[in-house]
Amino acid sequence: MKQGQWMLNGSYGGRWESITYFDTKEEAIKHGINLLKKYNHNTHDEKTRNQVMNDLTIYSYYNELIYTFFVGEIEEIAFPDETDSLPSIRRNYKDSYTDGRNSVVIYLSAS
DSSP: OOTTOEEEESSSSSOOOOSOOBSSHHHHHHHHHHHHHHHHHOTTOHHHHHHHHHHHOOOOSSOOOOOOOEEEEOOOOOOOOOGGGHHHHHHHHHHHHTTOOSSOOOOOOOO
């Protein structure tokens, strides 16, 4: 997996765990369309079912037809490697925790 490559997923959110990567968006879309055409033509083909699980992370338990997939570009997001920000993170967490609200949002900042 490299920065700028493309991958497929069976759902919009959640984990993107595909093991197949593409250099262009067009390649990814073409592969997804061909894979679903093949799968929907014969949902009982074990090899195709495994490929759908690996490439789209879709687990079809009842051999239902699949018509949707998502394409995403890989972008590396690195956590800041600054130990100076740790006291700030703890302080923000403590302030948020003691605020008494039902929903707590904790902001991690590198400042």
